[in-house]
Amino acid sequence: MPATPFWWRNFTCISLDLRGTGEGDETEGAYSTEVLADDVAAFMRGLGIPKAHISGLSLGAAIGMWLAAKCPEMVTSLSLHRGWAKTDAYLRTVIEGFQVMAKAMGAFPKCRFLHSSGVSDTSTVCRQAGLH
Amino acid sequence: MQLSNAVIAHDAEAQLSRIKAPTLVTFGRHDVATSTRFADLMKGKKRNSELLIFEGCAHAPIYKNVAEFNEKTLYC
Numbered sequence: 419m420p421a422t423p424f425w426w427r428n429f430t431c432i433s434l435d436l437r438g439t440g441e442g443d444e445t446e447g448a449y450s451t452e453v454l455a456d457d458v459a460a461f462m463r464g465l466g467i468p469k470a471h472i473s474g475l476s477l478g479a480a481i482g483m484w485l486a487a488k489c490p491e492m493v494t495s496l497s498l499h500r501g502w503a504k505t506d507a508y509l510r511t512v513i514e515g516f517q518v519m520a521k522a523m524g525a526f527p528k529c530r531f532l533h534s535s536g537v538s539d540t541s542t543v544c545r546q547a548g549l550h
Numbered sequence: 551m552q553l554s555n556a557v558i559a560h561d562a563e564a565q566l567s568r569i570k571a572p573t574l575v576t577f578g579r580h581d582v583a584t585s586t587r588f589a590d591l592m593k594g595k596k597r598n599s600e601l602l603i604f605e606g607c608a609h610a611p612i613y614k615n616v617a618e619f620n621e622k623t624l625y626c
Contacts, residue, residue, distance in 0.1 A: 450559060510558050
């Protein structure tokens, strides 16, 4: 996120590659925003981060909702940027349009399609510097 | 493809009432995909939630107007 360097002035920030994106491993089976939230919680536990400010953009916001609901003790504050609570018919149509184009390209290029339009799905965990 | 399917299947509506953390919700005024049609539900009726809408921006004010985004979303 372009905001992350600014946040670094006061926080320790970690942006995650979700499974199947960036350097995140792809796994078999269906993904869900709830499972991805479980990934974030496991990531935090693995790094010994008991609680953090959670900031999510788009899909990251959808994941942040699940994380804050399932693990309230881990979320100091929640920032949801361009999120949505439940996919409606319009959003479904937009995403299905992406899928049709991706299939026509031969492969879904790991969100590169989304990135190329200036959109990124990111979950960022921020821990206030010096605090645990 | 799996992530896009996760987007299509996303339904956290019943989870919103379980969120206890102070929450900031932002949208871009000209966002089409995740437009302000979701704003009321996302903000909910919680006293500790706040809604911000960035004028002149679509889905990515965080990229389009970094300075304004930082100024309005950070509480440091």
